[in-house]
Amino acid sequence: xxxxxxxxxxxxxxxxxxxxxxxxxxxxxxxxxxxxxxxxxxxxxxxxxxxxxxxxxxxxxxxxxxxxxxxxxxxxxxxxxxxxxxxxxxxxxxxxxxxxxxxxxxxxxxxxxxxxxxxxxxxxxxxxxxxxxxxxxxxxxxxxxxxxxxxxxxxxxxxxxxxxxxxxxxxxxxxxxxxxxxxxxxxxxxxxxxxxxxxxxxxxxxxxxxxxxxxxxxxxxxxxxxxxxxxxxxxxxxxxxxxxxxxxxxxxxxxxxxxxxxxxxxxxxxxxxxxxxxxxxxxxxxxxxxxxxxxxxxxxxxxxxxxxxxxxxxxxxxxxxxxxxxxxxxxxxxxxxxxxxxxxxxxxxxxxxxxxxxxxxxxxxxxxxxxxxxxxxxxxxxxxxxxxxxxxxxxxxxxxxxxxxxxxxxxxxxxxxxxxxxxxxxxxxxxxxxxxxxxxxxxxxxxxxxxxxxxxxxxxxxxxxxxxxxxxxxxxxxxxxxxxxxxxxxxxxxxxxxxxxxxxxxxxxxxxxxxxxxxxxxxxxxxxxxxxxxxxxxx
Ligand code: G16
Numbered sequence: 447x448x449x450x451x452x453x454x455x456x457x458x459x460x461x462x463x464x465x466x467x468x469x470x471x472x473x474x475x476x477x478x479x480x481x482x483x484x485x486x487x488x489x490x491x492x493x494x495x496x497x498x499x500x501x502x503x504x505x506x507x508x509x510x511x512x513x514x515x516x517x518x519x520x521x522x523x524x525x526x527x528x529x530x531x532x533x534x535x536x537x538x539x540x541x542x543x544x545x546x547x548x549x550x551x552x553x554x555x556x557x558x559x560x561x562x563x564x565x566x567x568x569x570x571x572x573x574x575x576x577x578x579x580x581x582x583x584x585x586x587x588x589x590x591x592x593x594x595x596x597x598x599x600x601x602x603x604x605x606x607x608x609x610x611x612x613x614x615x616x617x618x619x620x621x622x623x624x625x626x627x628x629x630x631x632x633x634x635x636x637x638x639x640x641x642x643x644x645x646x647x648x649x650x651x652x653x654x655x656x657x658x659x660x661x662x663x664x665x666x667x668x669x670x671x672x673x674x675x676x677x678x679x680x681x682x683x684x685x686x687x688x689x690x691x692x693x694x695x696x697x698x699x700x701x702x703x704x705x706x707x708x709x710x711x712x713x714x715x716x717x718x719x720x721x722x723x724x725x726x727x728x729x730x731x732x733x734x735x736x737x738x739x740x741x742x743x744x745x746x747x748x749x750x751x752x753x754x755x756x757x758x759x760x761x762x763x764x765x766x767x768x769x770x771x772x773x774x775x776x777x778x779x780x781x782x783x784x785x786x787x788x789x790x791x792x793x794x795x796x797x798x799x800x801x802x803x804x805x806x807x808x809x810x811x812x813x814x815x816x817x818x819x820x821x822x823x824x825x826x827x828x829x830x831x832x833x834x835x836x837x838x839x840x841x842x843x844x845x846x847x848x849x850x851x852x853x854x855x856x857x858x859x860x861x862x863x864x865x866x867x868x869x870x871x872x873x874x875x876x877x878x879x880x881x882x883x884x885x886x887x888x889x890x891x892x893x894x895x896x897x898x899x900x901x902x903x904x905x906x907x908x909x910x911x912x913x914x915x916x917x918x919x920x921x922x923x924x925x926x927x928x929x930x931x932x933x934x935x936x937x938x939x940x941x942x943x944x945x946x947x948x949x950x951x952x953x954x955x956x957x958x959x960x961x962x963x964x965x966x967x968x969x970x971x972x973x974x975x976x977x978x979x980x981x982x983x984x985x
Contacts, residue, residue: 448605448618450523454598455479461487461594463587465791465929467573469559472509475570479600481513482520485555486600487593488574489524491586495552497527501545501575503537503627504557505662505725507564508689511535513572515607517555522620523601526552529620532627535609536687538662538726540815540823541631543579547819548630553577558725561697561812562932565690569932580796580820584908587793628669631825635670638756638818639829643836648676652835656828657706657721657730658685660692666726666825675832696723698730698812698824699985700737711735718835718842722824727792728812729827733842739955739985741771741858744808746849747830748777751806753837754830756818761805765798767791768897768912769924769940770810771856780853789899789911790926796820797903810860810940847951854946857958861981862928863937863972871927871935874975878913878925885915889965892918915969920944923966937976939966956984 461468461484468484475481489495500521504510514535521529530545531537537545539556546554559571574582574590582590605617614623648654656671658664664685671677683706684692695702698721710719710732721730731738738746748764751757764778765786778785786804788794792813798804799817808814813822814830831842838845863871885894893916898909912926921943928936941962945951956963966972973979 448603450601450603450618452599452601453479453482455483455600457595457597458483462591463573466560466581467556467571469562469569469571469930469932471932472566472568472570475513476509481516481572482600482602483594483597484572485517485520487590487597488555489520490593490597491589492553496525498552499528499530499549500526501530501537501542501549501551501554503532503542503554504535505538506534506536506687506689507559507570507691507724508566508568509570510557510689511609513557513570514609516602518607518617518622519602519605520600522605522617523603526620528623530623530625531609533609533612533624536627536662538627538631538666540727540819540821540826541627541666543575543819543821544631544634545625546575546577547579551577556725559932560725560930561695561723561728562930563691563695564724565693568690575820578796578800578820580799581791581793583793583796585906628666631666632670632674634818635826635829636674638826639754639833640836641675644829644832645676647832647836648678652718653716654681654718654720655706655709655716656682657698657703657719658682659694659696659698659703659721659723660684660686660688661696661722661724661726662687663722663726663824667722670825670829691724698723698728699983701983701985703730706730707732707737711737718831720828720831722828723812726824727822729814729824730812731827731831731842733846736843736846738842738846739771739858740808740810740812740814741773741856742846742849743827744770744806744814745773745777745853746834746845747808747814747827748774748781748806749849750834750838751830754833757805757816762802763798763804765795765804765807767794767809768914769926769938770808771858771942772944773853773856774808776853789897789908791929792822794899794901797901801903803902810858850951851948854944855951856942856944857953857955858942859955859959859963860985861939861941861963861966862983863976863978864931864982865934866937866976866978868935870975871937874937874970874972875913875925875927878970882913885969890918891915921962923962923969925970937972939981941966
């Protein structure tokens with residue numbers, strides 16, 4: 447017999463969800479009651495979940511299984527009727543979103559700190575996704591935060607939970623169903639993409655490397671790319687999920703996916719390279735001699751999506767986060783559909799997707815996805831690219847350069863200043879905000895503002911989402927502080943400039959954007975505020 451236990455607790459400071467849930471160091475999460483307080487605060491903020499289904503899964507990082515078991519016990523003690531959990535507590539973020547939707551679940555708890563490093567000294571995270579499969583909207587995350595500040599107790603119960611065996615068992619009066627993490631996701635991908643054409647492409651000798659970055663996507667990629675599509679063995683590298691991601695930073699960008707980039711970029715490398723992050727929602731796309739920026743990837747996907755069976759009837763609209771380049775806007779204009787500009791954070795796409803206003807969404811932060819789930823989806827983007835490559839029978843390089851020829855090129859770069867002292871970063875942003883009225887008119891800046899978003903579906907308004915300096919020729923510099931870091935502050939500086947002249951398209955973005963980059967550093971005097979003369983990461 448198992449009994450509900452009520453454990454007394456006290457609020458913790460700082461359990462405020464950021465861009466994508468609560469992210470803290472493992473050591474913080476491992477403190478007594480820390481994870482429990484947050485999970486109970488989520489439950490306390492929801493209503494009507496009695497006897498309903500909750501999906502639970504995580505990216506397998508250090509401390510994943512411990513928190514999965516805590517969450518299952520608390521779900522049972524709080525009155526959920528059923529928990530669906532991935533075997534060994536594993537579910538990629540997009541797969542979890544799919545399982546929530548497919549099973550009409552009440553919602554889900556996703557345990558991940560995404561692309562942040564793992565291991566005992568790394569990061570951990572928890573976020574709540576609602577019944578649409580998408581991250582909780584701000585109204586809900588604000589309410590969860592308020593609850594974390596007032597919580598006095600949480601409910602849990604004892605009992606064995608065996609995550610290793612597929613099948614159902616009970617805990618108290620709740621059913622615990624352990625499911626295969628990959629099955630449903632693989633079926634969904636098969637329904638969206640032309641698997642026959644992609645298989646034929648692999649048969650024709652097309653070569654690819656997918657870097658699982660020792661994170662969650664490995665098993666998904668191995669099953670789909672090597673198992674179902676016939677990519678040769680070894681197509682997937684670093685395909686076994688490890689709790690510390692092999693000591694690496696599972697962020698699929700040019701810096702952290704160096705091993706893949708060095709393999710694919712040179713002459714003689716494979717035809718196509720791709721990677722995904724810690725929890726499987728981000729993607730990196732490269733071809734021989736061509737890195738595809740996430741902003742360009744979104745635009746190219748939007749322009750070619752009808753080649754995939756799941757999108758053959760066309761797109762209703764496109765959405766991008768504000769700092770993402772305007773390349774997708776040009777495609778949308780040509781297609782005669784709307785391009786929405788939202789704040790950073792996938793949660794802002796949810797309403798547009800639910801209301802049928804957008805089909806494909808993307809962010810400069812290596813995230814692309816569609817209305818098939820309510821999260822960005824790394825492997826989806828890779829399969830979309832494979833679908834495009836299989837139908838167009840051109841190289842990645844040609845597809846990208848032809849896209850620039852047809853639409854012009856939005857040169858783009860992001861400079862990150864990581865682990866800057868928080869007060870200094872906040873001061874820099876405040877000074878910039880204060881100087882907005884006088885910036886317009888200087889340096890050919892036609893508009894200087896702090897981005898605000900009015901959600902066209904629920905009318906909610908979100909302010910202070912990034913300082914924008916927009917120049918007379920349409921070039922932009924954007925400043926914002928990351929909402930996903932766990933140490934100090936990360937200043938992100940986004941620089942973009944449009945070039946219609948094909949003869950100039952082959953420049954290195956750092957060269958093409960050099961004058962703007964100089965201005966981006968000098969206007970707020972980044973060096974003075976942060977003591978940094980160069981960014982830590984350039985993408
Ligand atoms: C999260 C969000 C994304 C956002 C990204 C970067 O990604 O889901 O929507 O673009 O963070 O946010 P920031 O610039 O605030 O660090 P992920 O992959 O970490 O879940």
